Amino acid sequence: MRxxxxxxxxxxxxxxxxNHVLQQIxxxxxxxxxxxxxxxxxxxxxxxxRMTVNRAVRELVRSxxxxxxxxxxxxxxxxxxxGHPLQxxxxxxxxxxxxxxxxxxxxxxxxxxVPTTIRERLALxxxxxxxxxxxxxxxxxxxxxxxxxxxxxxxxAPDYLQADFASITPHEYLMEVAPLRRVEHVVRAALPPLxxxxxxxxxxxxxxxxxxxxxxxxxxxxxFATLHHPGGxxxxxxxxxx
Amino acid sequence: MRxxxxxxxxxxxxxxxxNHVLQQIxxxxxxxxxxxxxxxxxxxxxxxxRMTVNRAVRELVRSxxxxxxxxxxxxxxxxxxxGHPLQxxxxxxxxxxxxxxxxxxxxxxxxxxVPTTIRERLALxxxxxxxxxxxxxxxxxxxxxxxxxxxxxxxxAPDYLQADFASITPHEYLMEVAPLRRVEHVVRAALPPLxxxxxxxxxxxxxxxxxxxxxxxxxxxxxFATLHHPGGxxxxxxxxxx
DNA sequence: TGAATATACCTGTCTATACAAGCTCTGAGC
DNA sequence: GCTCAGAGCTTGTATAGACAGGTATATTCA
Numbered sequence: 001m002r003x004x005x006x007x008x009x010x011x012x013x014x015x016x017x018x019n020h021v022l023q024q025i026x027x028x029x030x031x032x033x034x035x036x037x038x039x040x041x042x043x044x045x046x047x048x049x050r051m052t053v054n055r056a057v058r059e060l061v062r063s064x065x066x067x068x069x070x071x072x073x074x075x076x077x078x079x080x081x082x083g084h085p086l087q088x089x090x091x092x093x094x095x096x097x098x099x100x101x102x103x104x105x106x107x108x109x110x111x112x113x114v115p116t117t118i119r120e121r122l123a124l125x126x127x128x129x130x131x132x133x134x135x136x137x138x139x140x141x142x143x144x145x146x147x148x149x150x151x152x153x154x155x156x157a158p159d160y161l162q163a164d165f166a167s168i169t170p171h172e173y174l175m176e177v178a179p180l181r182r183v184e185h186v187v188r189a190a191l192p193p194l195x196x197x198x199x200x201x202x203x204x205x206x207x208x209x210x211x212x213x214x215x216x217x218x219x220x221x222x223x224f225a226t227l228h229h230p231g232g233x234x235x236x237x238x239x240x241x242x
Numbered sequence: 243m244r245x246x247x248x249x250x251x252x253x254x255x256x257x258x259x260x261n262h263v264l265q266q267i268x269x270x271x272x273x274x275x276x277x278x279x280x281x282x283x284x285x286x287x288x289x290x291x292r293m294t295v296n297r298a299v300r301e302l303v304r305s306x307x308x309x310x311x312x313x314x315x316x317x318x319x320x321x322x323x324x325g326h327p328l329q330x331x332x333x334x335x336x337x338x339x340x341x342x343x344x345x346x347x348x349x350x351x352x353x354x355x356v357p358t359t360i361r362e363r364l365a366l367x368x369x370x371x372x373x374x375x376x377x378x379x380x381x382x383x384x385x386x387x388x389x390x391x392x393x394x395x396x397x398x399a400p401d402y403l404q405a406d407f408a409s410i411t412p413h414e415y416l417m418e419v420a421p422l423r424r425v426e427h428v429v430r431a432a433l434p435p436l437x438x439x440x441x442x443x444x445x446x447x448x449x450x451x452x453x454x455x456x457x458x459x460x461x462x463x464x465x466f467a468t469l470h471h472p473g474g475x476x477x478x479x480x481x482x483x484x
Numbered sequence: 485t486g487a488a489t490a491t492a493c494c495t496g497t498c499t500a501t502a503c504a505a506g507c508t509c510t511g512a513g514c
Numbered sequence: 515g516c517t518c519a520g521a522g523c524t525t526g527t528a529t530a531g532a533c534a535g536g537t538a539t540a541t542t543c544a
Contacts, residue, residue: 012527026460028421038494049529054496062304070495071536079417083332084425087325088480175321179270183326183482189431189451189473207449207473209431218268231431231449238330240425254497280524291499296526312525313506 013048017056020046025065025076025242032078036066039074065242079242086238088185088211091148091227092169095140103142106165107199108135111154118151121214121224128153132160134170137199144200145234147192150225156217170225171213178217186212187236192228200230207231255290259298262288267307267318267484274320278308281316307484321484328480330427330453333390333469334411337382345384348407349441350377353396360393363456363466370395374402376412379441386442387476389434392467398459412467413455420459428454429478434470442472449473 011019021042024030037045042053057074060066064082068074095102112133114124122131132152137144150170152160156178163173174180192200192208200208211227253261263284266272279287284295299316302308310316337344354375356366364373374394379386392412394402398420405415416422434442434450442450453469 014527025421026423028460031421032417040494051530052528055527057495068495069537071493071538073494079422083329084427086328086330086427086429086478086480088328089325175274179267179273180321181268181484185326185328185478185480185482187328187429187451187478188476189449189471191447191449191473205433205447207431207433209429209451218270229431231433234430236328236427236429238328238427240427242423256497282524291501293500294498297497299525310525311506313508314524315507316525 014052014056014059017042017046017048017053018060021056021060022065022242030076032076034076036074036076084238084240086236088187088213088236090169090171091138091146092172095138095145098140100140101142103139104165104169105137105139106134107137108133109161109165110134111161115151118224122151122153122221124153128155130154132157134160134165136165136170138169143233145229147196147199147228148225149196149228150223152223153220156220156222170223171215174215174217174222178222180215180222181218182216184214188212189231196228200228202230203232209234209236256294256298256301259284259288259290259295260302263298263302264307264484272318274318276318278316278318326480326482328478330429330455330478332411332413333380333388334414337380337387340382342382343384345381346407346411347379347381348376349379350375351403351407352376353403357393360466364393364395364463366395370397372396374399376402376407378407378412380411385475387471389438389441389470390467391438391470392465394465395462398462398464412465413457416457416459416464420464422457422464423460424458426456430454431473438470442470444472451476451478 021036024036030036039050039053039057042048042057043050046053057066057068061068064077064079066074067077092102092104110133111130114128114131118124118131119128124131132154134148134150134152136148136150138146138148148170152170152174154160157174159177160173163170165173188210189207190210191205192202192210196208197206202208208231209229211229213225213227215222263278266278272278281292281295281299284299285292288295299308299310303310306319306321308316309319334344334346352375353372356370356373360366360373361370366373374396376390376392376394378390378392380388380390390412394412394416396402399416401419402415405412407415430452431449432452433447434444434452438450439448444450450473451471453471455467455469457464
C-alpha cells in the first residue's frame with residue numbers, strides 16, 4: 001500500500017508547462033504584447049528539458065495564445081485583431097448529437113440542364129450539358145431545420161441519383177465517393193425564395209441563415225449547395241477560451 | 243560555384259513528412275478510415291528520426307487530417323461528421339485588411355439602468371444598478387456595415403465612457419483594459435428592429451446577419467454585444483483545405 | 485564618429501535513446 | 515475448449531545534445 005493516492009491521470013509535463021504559462025497570462029502577470037520567458041529560462045524554472053518547453057510553447061503559438069520571433073523572443077499574442085473560430089457542422093450529426101431525431105425528405109432528385117450560375121460555381125467545362133440536382137429537407141424531430149439545394153458535378157459522382165439519401169446525407173455520400181480536398185463556406189442572411197420558405201414553414205418575412213458550401217474533390221469541384229435555415233430556430237455557436 | 247541552385251527555403255524535414263502523408267491521402271492511396279504507416283514504418287521509409295515523424299503526425303492529427311489510437315495505429319480521419327472552421331473577425335481589422343476605409347459613428351454612449359435581459363446575460367449581481375451602453379455604427383468606405391449595440395459591466399471597465407471609440411473599437415478597448423478569458427459567439431439571421439435597419443440603410447424586410455458576442459474577463463462577464471450586419475452586404479467566409 | 489565584427493542570446497530543427505502504457509494475438513497450461 | 519501470461523506491436527512522453535540561423539548589442543578598428 002502506498003502512503004499517498006497516486007494521481008489517476010497525471011498531466012504530461014508539456015501540459016504542465018502550458019498551464020504554467022497560461023496561468024501567468026490569465027492572472028494578468030503577462031499582458032498582451034509582453035515578453036514571456038525564453039525557452040532556456042523556462043527550462044531552468046521548471047526543471048524540464050528544452051524539447052518539452054519547446055513543444056509546450058509551440059502548441060500555445062499554434063492555438064493563438066503566444067507568438068514568437070526567432071532570435072528575439074516569445075510574446076503574448078495580441079488577440080485584439082485575431083479571429084475567433086466557429087464551426088459549421090454536418091446537420092444530421094448535429095441533430096443526433098443533441099439527442100434528437102433526424103430525418104430527411106427528398107423533394108427533388110434529378111438530372112437537369114446546367115443553370116448558368118451553376119456552370120460558373122462548379123467551373124464546369126463547356127461540354128458538360130447536365131448536372132445532378134437534389135432538394136432535400138432535413139428535420140429535427142419533425143420540425144424542418146434545413147433545406148439543402150445541391151448541384152453535383154456528374155464527373156465526380158456519376159451515381160449520385162442512385163444514392164439513398166434517407167440514410168446518408170448528400171454531403172456524407174460525396175465525401176465517401178470522392179475524398180474531399182477543400183470546402184468553402186459563405187454565411188449570409190437573406191429572405192428565402194417563397195418555395196424554400198414554405199418548406200421551412202417560415203412566417204412571412206422571416207429571415208433565413210444561408211450557408212453556401214462549395215466542395216472540391218481531387219480533380220474538380222464536386223458540388224455547390226445552398227443551405228437555408230430558419231432564422232428563428234437555427235444558430236451557429238462558437239466558444240473561444242484562452 | 244555550385245553545380246545546382248541551392249533550395250532558397252528548404253522545407254524542414256517534419257514538413258516533408260507531413261506532405262508525404264498528405265500526398266498519399268490526396269491521391270486516394272489512403273482513404274478515410276484507412277490505416278496509415280506506423281511511426282516506425284515512416285522512420286524506415288523516409289530515413290528520419292522517430293521524433294520527427296512523431297511531430298509530423300501529431301500536427302496532422304491536430305489539424306483533423308489523421309486520428310490515432312495508442313497501441314493500435316494511425317488512421318485517416320473521417321471528416322464526414324467533422325466541423326469546418328469559420329472565423330469571426332474584428333470588423334475594423336477586416337475592413338482595413340480589405341484596403342478600405344473604416345470609421346465609426348457613435349450614436350449613443352451612456353450609463354443606463356440595467357435592462358433585465360442584460361442582467362441575465364452579464365450575470366450581474368443584484369446590487370448593480372447601472373451598466374454602460376454604447377451604440378456604434380461601423381462604416382466601410384462610408385457604407386454602414388455593422389451596428390454594434392453593446393452593454394458593458396462597469397465593474398470590469400469603469401472608464402468605458404471616457405474611451406475614444408473613433409480610433410479604437412469597443413472590443414479592442416475592452417481587451418486592453420481587461421484581458422479576455424473567453425468569447426462566445428452566436429450567429430443568427432433575423433429581421434432587425436426598425437431603428438437598427440435605418441442605421442444600416444436596409445431596404446424594408448431586408449434580413450440582417452446577427453452576431454451575439456459575450457466576453458468574459460478574469461473575474462466576470464465583461465460585455466454583451468449584438469452586432470447587426472446587412473444581409474446583402476456582409477458575409478462570413480471560411481475555407482478548409484486538407 | 486561611423487562602420488565592420490564579434491558575441492550572446494534567441495528560436496527552429498533534428499537525432500538517438502529511453503521508458504511507459506495501450507492493444508492484439510499467440511501459445512502454454514489447465 | 516478455456517483462461518491467462520507474455521511477446522510484439524503500437525502510440526505517448528521525456529531527455530540530452532547538437533547545430534543552424536535570426537537578432538540585438540557590445541566591441542573593435544579605421
